[in-house]
Amino acid sequence: MIYLRSPFWLLFVFVSIGFPSGVSAQQRVAFAANFQANNQVIELDIPASLEGQIFFILWDVGGKEYNRLTLARKGTHSYDMRQHPNWSGTIAAVATTLPAVPSRVKKPTASDEIDMLFEGKLIKPGAVNGIDGYTAFGWSWNAFLFVVFVIVAASLAVGRGESVTKSVMLGFVVAWSVMDLRTILDHSLSVRAIEKYRVGMFPIAEMKLFADHASDIIGSGTWGHGELDDLGQSFLLYRLAERQYVAKGSNRTPDFWITRDPNEGTVLLKSDHYFLVKKAQP
Amino acid sequence: MNSVLILAGNVLVCATFGWAVLCVGAHERSSTETLFLSILVGMYIETLVAAIQMFLGLSLGIAGFTTVVAMAGVAIGIFYKHGVKTVRFAIDGPKWYEWLVLAAIAEKVLFAVWQLTRTHAYFQDALLHWSGRARALYGQANWSFDPSSPFFMGGYIGNRSYPLLTVLWRSLNAKFSGNWNDLIARADSLIFFVVVVGIVWIAVYRISNLRWMGAAAAYIVAAIPLHAWHAAAGYSDIAVEAFCVASVAALLRREWLWAGVMSAGAIWSKNDALVLYMPGIFAAAALMQVDTAKRQLDWRNLRQFLMGFATVLPWLAFNFIHGLGLTSAGGQLGWHGDAPSLLWHALIESPTSSILWICILAAIVYTGMPMLKDLTGRALMAGFFLSLSAILFIFTATSAYEFLLDETTIHRVMMQFSGMAILTAMYGLSLKTPEFATAAATAKKSKLRRSA
Numbered sequence: 149m150i151y152l153r154s155p156f157w158l159l160f161v162f163v164s165i166g167f168p169s170g171v172s173a174q175q176r177v178a179f180a181a182n183f184q185a186n187n188q189v190i191e192l193d194i195p196a197s198l199e200g201q202i203f204f205i206l207w208d209v210g211g212k213e214y215n216r217l218t219l220a221r222k223g224t225h226s227y228d229m230r231q232h233p234n235w236s237g238t239i240a241a242v243a244t245t246l247p248a249v250p251s252r253v254k255k256p257t258a259s260d261e262i263d264m265l266f267e268g269k270l271i272k273p274g275a276v277n278g279i280d281g282y283t284a285f286g287w288s289w290n291a292f293l294f295v296v297f298v299i300v301a302a303s304l305a306v307g308r309g310e311s312v313t314k315s316v317m318l319g320f321v322v323a324w325s326v327m328d329l330r331t332i333l334d335h336s337l338s339v340r341a342i343e344k345y346r347v348g349m350f351p352i353a354e355m356k357l358f359a360d361h362a363s364d365i366i367g368s369g370t371w372g373h374g375e376l377d378d379l380g381q382s383f384l385l386y387r388l389a390e391r392q393y394v395a396k397g398s399n400r401t402p403d404f405w406i407t408r409d410p411n412e413g414t415v416l417l418k419s420d421h422y423f424l425v426k427k428a429q430p
Numbered sequence: 431m432n433s434v435l436i437l438a439g440n441v442l443v444c445a446t447f448g449w450a451v452l453c454v455g456a457h458e459r460s461s462t463e464t465l466f467l468s469i470l471v472g473m474y475i476e477t478l479v480a481a482i483q484m485f486l487g488l489s490l491g492i493a494g495f496t497t498v499v500a501m502a503g504v505a506i507g508i509f510y511k512h513g514v515k516t517v518r519f520a521i522d523g524p525k526w527y528e529w530l531v532l533a534a535i536a537e538k539v540l541f542a543v544w545q546l547t548r549t550h551a552y553f554q555d556a557l558l559h560w561s562g563r564a565r566a567l568y569g570q571a572n573w574s575f576d577p578s579s580p581f582f583m584g585g586y587i588g589n590r591s592y593p594l595l596t597v598l599w600r601s602l603n604a605k606f607s608g609n610w611n612d613l614i615a616r617a618d619s620l621i622f623f624v625v626v627v628g629i630v631w632i633a634v635y636r637i638s639n640l641r642w643m644g645a646a647a648a649y650i651v652a653a654i655p656l657h658a659w660h661a662a663a664g665y666s667d668i669a670v671e672a673f674c675v676a677s678v679a680a681l682l683r684r685e686w687l688w689a690g691v692m693s694a695g696a697i698w699s700k701n702d703a704l705v706l707y708m709p710g711i712f713a714a715a716a717l718m719q720v721d722t723a724k725r726q727l728d729w730r731n732l733r734q735f736l737m738g739f740a741t742v743l744p745w746l747a748f749n750f751i752h753g754l755g756l757t758s759a760g761g762q763l764g765w766h767g768d769a770p771s772l773l774w775h776a777l778i779e780s781p782t783s784s785i786l787w788i789c790i791l792a793a794i795v796y797t798g799m800p801m802l803k804d805l806t807g808r809a810l811m812a813g814f815f816l817s818l819s820a821i822l823f824i825f826t827a828t829s830a831y832e833f834l835l836d837e838t839t840i841h842r843v844m845m846q847f848s849g850m851a852i853l854t855a856m857y858g859l860s861l862k863t864p865e866f867a868t869a870a871a872t873a874k875k876s877k878l879r880r881s882a
Contacts, residue, residue: 231781276553276663277838279655281781290778293785313862316796320789321646327784328534328653335541335658342548349552356550379554385587386557390569390610395580 176206178243179251185209185235187286189260190227190242193250194220200345201246202270205229208240217350219268219341220246226260227267231281231289261285265330269337270350273379282330289327297323352383358419359387362406365416365424366391369403376408380422433614436607440599441621443498444472450505451475452688454512459683463636466628467688469621470676474695474741476501477598482744484575490567494602527642531649535627538658542620545662551615556664559588561615564600568610577752591754593745595698596666616664622672623661626849627652629672633679633853637806638860647856656782656845667842669699674707675849678813681715682806682853686731689715690738697742701749701756706820706843707850708739714813718805762829769826772834782841786848790855797858804861814854817847 190205199222206215207229214234218227229235244251256264261284284292301319304310310318341347348354362371362384372394373384384406385393394402405413405425413427448468452459459467476497483493524532551561563584566572574581583590584597599618604610630651635644651657660668677692693711696703715735719728749756777787794801794814801807821843825834833839 271549271552273552273554275659276555276656276665276842278780278782278841288779289781290785294788297785297789311864313796313859314865316793317643317646317859320785321649323785324650324653327655328649331653331655331658332534332537335537339541339544349549352552382554382557382562383552386551386562386565389562389565389587390571392571393581393586395586398580 175247176204176243176245177248177251178241180239180253181241183239183253185229185237185239187230187255188253189229189256189264191224191252191254191260192220192227192244192246193224194222194246195249196222198222198246198249200341200347202347202350204245205242206244207235207242209234209237211240217270217272218244219270219345219347221268225267226254226256226264228256228264228283230283230286256286258285265333266337268341268345269334270341270347271338272350279331289330293323293327296326352379354419355380355383355422356387358417358422358424359384361417362404362424363388363391366404368392370394370400371404371406372396372402373405374407374409374412376406376422384422433603433607433609433611436603437614437617440476440498440603440606441469441472443501444476445469446472447475447501447505448472450508453514454508457683457685459685460632462628463632463679463683466625466632467676467680467692469625470673470692470695471688472501473599473618473621474595474673474691474698476602477595478698478741478744480598480602481594485744485748487575490570490601491605494605525641525645528645531645531652534649535652538652538661539620539624541658542623542661545659546613546616546620549612551612551664553659553663553665556616559592560596560666561600561664563588563592564597564604564615565610567597568601568604582752583754591701591749591756592666593698593701593749595695596664596669616662619663619665619668620661622668623652623657625672626657626668626675629675629679630849630852633675633682634856634860636679637682637853637857638863640860640863640865643856643860643863647852650786651849651852654783654786654845654848656841660842660845665842666700667846670696670703670707670846671849673699674703674711674846675853677707677711678714678810678850678853681711681718681809682857684718684731686715686734687738690735691741692738694739694742698745702843702846704746704756705824707817707847709820710813710815710817710850712739713816714809717809717812720805722805757830763827764829764831765827766831769831769834773822773825773840776834776837776840777844780837780841783844783848787844787851790851793855793859797855797862800861801858807857807861810854810857814851817850821847 198220201220203218203220204215205218205227206213208214212234214232216229216232242253254260282289297319299319300322301315304315304318305312366388370392371388373381376384394400403426404416405427407413407423407425408421410418410423410425412423413425415423415425417424445465445468448471449464451471452464452468457464479500480490480493480497483496484490488496551557556562563573566581566584566587572581572586573584576582580586596618600614603614603617607614627648631644631648634647635641638644657668673692673696677689677696680686680689680692689711693703693708696707712735716727716732719731720726721728748754777783794811797807798811801811824830825840825843830839
């Protein structure tokens with residue numbers, strides 16, 4: 149355990165903050181401050197009751213806050229932070245949104261490295277734009293694969309006398325296979341997260357039921373919406389695309405209104421963040 | 431279940447129509463090559479013809495019904511007149527490494543099927559531009575072809591300048607099944623994934639005559655990490671990739687018309703293709719016509735290519751008439767000083783494509799000389815570098831820079847390009863492979879035996 153040496157951490161403890169929709173406003177619990185990120189990971193002792201919960205690991209570098217969405221694993225496990233580009237330099241403070249669980253920052257051992265391979269994977273909105281990085285025993289994943297490629301290609305060319313072209317191609321295919329094995333493992337961990345823990349699609353898991361019930365209520369009526377977060381709005385527009393929409397700026401008044409403020413009218417349906425209301429003038 | 435049957439039925443209609451049309455006249459395609467190409471031809475023609483009818487004012491149901499009936503009629507007519515032509519794809523049972531590749535591909539397909547059946551539509555561009563607009567079109571309540579309407583081209587939910595291949599394919603399937611669901615919203619992505627992998631496998635086998643090389647190429651393209659997500663995401667990027675790779679594969683078979691049709695299909699999938707890939711593919715097609723001895727261009731083949739490309743003109747005309755534009759980024763020119771380092775990160779350091787691009791670039795450089803001495807190699811290199819230059823220019827010197835900065839599009843665009851790039855690199859590597867000449871001679875002999 150790294151003990152906190154700066155009064156700064158007090159600012160972090162038990163401060164209620166707002167999160168993107170789908171995760172309730174949660175408390176953050178700081179557990180380390182003022183340390184070098186260099187090759188450090190986080191170890192948490194999570195009780196069985198919290199297994200499968202989605203939580204954030206948050207950290208502060210140079211006054212800027214970063215976060216990482218994480219799936220809780222029961223027991224003592226390490227959580228790899230090194231692939232995150234902003235996990236670098238001096239970390240002013242690090243916290244999680246889990247209720248107080250024994251937590252520490254540490255240099256990973258070989259068994260931690262293997263343990264981190266099996267960390268649960270959440271399906272995130274950004275998965276379609278890019279893949280989360282990894283490290284391999286502290287190495288950049290791409291550098292590790294490149295070394296595999298060079299070693300295999302050189303062994304084939306020098307050791308077995310294969311042609312350069314064939315050696316290079318097979319070297320690449322072997323390195324690519326190592327990468328693919330990791331990808332396949334990730335796929336299985338994503339499947340497990342949803343099938344075992346029923347974690348839903350962050351951060352709109354709760355919205356599907358809401359949108360489908362809202363669709364039934366709206367029926368042949370019209371609907372509109374107030375200010376919503378980006379992904380939430382996209383999801384509602386999609387789920388309700390068959391219901392007559394009243395575009396913003398139109399002088400028509402929709403029959404139903406989806407909003408984050410329950411005081412905007414008579415609430416007909418509610419979820420954690422959204423309300424379907426009926427009101428005279430939106 | 432109903433949706434699965436409708437999807438399968440529609441794919442069958444498209445493939446049958448495509449097969450019939452592709453088998454008119456002489457060709458040297460294998461059955462498998464024809465099958466993959468026919469699926470794309472069918473999907474392209476079905477959605478394009480339905481769209482033209484809808485531009486003219488017909489409803490989705492009528493346009494879809496008449497299109498499918500017409501396609502079935504054309505297919506029956508062709509089969510009746512010409513008979514069902516097949517070319518046997520003479521290949522032994524899979525070798526051990528091909529089983530491994532098939533297993534790796536099956537994992538991706540299973541993961542995609544799991545996503546399609548156990549998760550809902552989730553990724554933002556699918557919710558808005560692709561499946562969102564498709565659902566609005568299917569529901570009819572929020573769709574209009576009247577430019578004065580806020581619902582024109584589904585503009586209230588997505589980008590109205592985006593073309594309609596995946597949008598119409600999804601709305602038509604929903605119309606045929608009588609309801610919308612999240613399987614219909616994304617299932618075509620899996621079809622495109624399988625087509626990309628299949629085309630790359632067979633095309634590389636065709637150019638190299640080496641089974642291990644074809645299998646390696648198929649594995650490389652299938653294992654690109656982003657593909658497993660795009661095989662079920664409901665985006666159109668994988669459709670662009672499928673059409674582009676089909677176009678290049680058609681060029682390699684010297685099928686100019688179908689190369690043009692496939693490049694048109696890429697544009698009908700997403701306008702990006704017009705700027706990013708069309709110039710490269712056209713240049714490759716043109717260079718393949720250059721008779722270096724006579725220093726002449728064979729315009730007849732190029733004309734066929736352009737005729738195929740011209741099939742997308744109804745969309746381009748509609749887009750132009752309504753001033754829809756080609757991109758959501760605005761397209762303003764302007765250099766961004768940090769763009770090269772961001773590109774370096776995206777292409778070389780990012781885990782998204784891993785070591786793919788550094789190795790492809792190295793392969794192109796390594797095989798440069800034999801490629802330049804070879805007619806097809808020169809053409810492929812020109813196509814590769816023109817497309818790559820277009821991508822680099824768009825992300826460094828236009829307002830699309832913002833998509834490089836936030837890494838929301840750059841990796842998807844590189845994924846669109848990856849199939850073509852792998853084909854090009856593999857062509858170069860096949861020229862440098864000593865087994866290639868032997869295998870080519872053996873294949874020529876066995877081909878002669880087969881035709882005898």
